[in-house]
Amino acid sequence: MTSQPPITIQRLTWLRWSCTTAVGLSLWCAGAALAFDAQGHRGARGLAPENTIAGFEQALAIGVSTLELDVVLSANGVPVVSHDTAPNPDITRDASHQWLKSRGRPFNTLSLDEIASFDVGRINPGSRYARDFASQRPVDGERIPTLAAVFKRVRTLRADHTRFNIELKHNPNRPHESPEPAEFVRAVLEVIQQHGMASRTTIQSFDWHLLREVHRVAPDMPLSHLSAQRERFDTLRSGVWTDGLKLASFEDAPSMVAAAGGKLWSPHFQDLSQPVLTRARALNLRVIPWTVNEIPDMGRLIDWGVDGIITDYPDRLRTVMQRRGMELPPAMELPNDKQAEGVPPPVREPAPFGVAPDLR
Structure with missing residues (x-):
């Protein structure tokens, strides 16, 4: 490893705050001081089926400070955990155990029973996804969980230290596949409050309109402004994803996040440089990049001083x-019963390198 001059690492910490939301929810958001936030993406997608109970258990067995997960609504307004707004054929089998041939109907048109019929316990072996995540161990029979079921399982396991970073999945280019922002936000906040998880939750989204709605309803709920400046996925340029703000009107991405009222910025890790991180620090932003899968990248970002x-x-x-x-x-x-059911045991050594992260 090439020697480098010492780097002064500055990390911002969680703050304490109390909050009362506009929907009558009384919350005490007592964020514990975290020097560094280790977040398991979709649980532990590289090792276990994504956004499943088995995946979240795998992440907890390895040891994370935060479970990162994605949420959409069913047709009857129940938050369910899925990265995609419609069933993904790369990871979804139907009730007859056949792989979906294409994207399914949007989740906001499916009942809970229809959603529960899908098996998302393994990757379609013929897909590029399977090649990208060759280390993932299948757990056949895993279903798409509700957000409530995830909270209940974490409670049962007494993982009281674990936080949740919940991404609201909404594509402004496909508005028919998502509920109206007010309905979406209210449904998710109600489940968070019902299960007493407000003090342990951050809400994130690429669609900053949704974050504005969260702030309107629950002004003290921690928010994370997601962004990407990739060739195939640029959320900062047009204003469609960023509630009308456009990067061309700002000095840089951190100033854009600050203008949107952001306190926590989560950029694609390749969009981050040490000067950009320094700029974010000057604007008092916490910075937690996604999705970082290679050890050299992790080491570099930690040495720069990212917050997670x-x-x-x-x-x-x-x-x-x-x-x-x-x-x-x-x-x-x-618990021993989970091991007996085939949940992958915790992995103590690094998995093989060379897995390219996909766009979120």
Whole structure:
């Protein structure tokens, strides 16, 4: 490793606050001080089926401080955990155990029973997705969980240290596949409050209109402004994703986030440089990039001083953190019955390198 001059690492910490929302929810948001936030992306997508109970259990067994997950609404307005606004044929089998041939009907047109009929316990072996995530171990029979079911399972496992980073999935270019922002936000906030998870939750989205709606309803709910400046996915240029704001009107991405009222910025990790991070610090932004899967990238970003990392491979991130003498989140022991059911055991060593992260 090439020697480098010492870097002064500055990380912002969670603050304490109390909040009362406009929907009559009384919340005490007591964020614990976190020097570094190790987030398991969709649970532990590189190792276990994404956005499933088995995947979240795998992440907890490895040891993360935050479970990152995605939420959409069913036809009857129940928050369910899915990265896509419609069933993804790369990971979805129907009730007859056949792989979907194409994207299914949007989740906001499907009942809970219809959603529960899908098996999302493995990747279609003929897909590029399977090649990209060759280390993922299948858990056949895994279903798309409701957000409430995730909260209940975390409670049952007594993972009281674990936070949640919940992404509201809404594509402004496909508005018919998502509920209206007010309905979406209210449904998610109600489940968060019903399960007593307000003090442990951040809400994130690429669609900053939704974040504005969250702030209107629950002004003290922590928010994360997601962004991407990729060739095939640029959310900052047109204003469609960013509630009318356009990058051309600002000095840089951090100033754009600050103008939107952001306190936490989550950019694609390749959009981040040390000067850009320094600029974000000057604007008092916390910075947690996504989705960082290779050990050299993790090490570089940690040395720059990011506040956390979102990764498909929390085992690799723990290795990097341990090498630097950083405090590690607790690794949980799964109940014996879960091991017997085939949930992958915790991975203690880094998985093979070379997995390219896809766009969120």
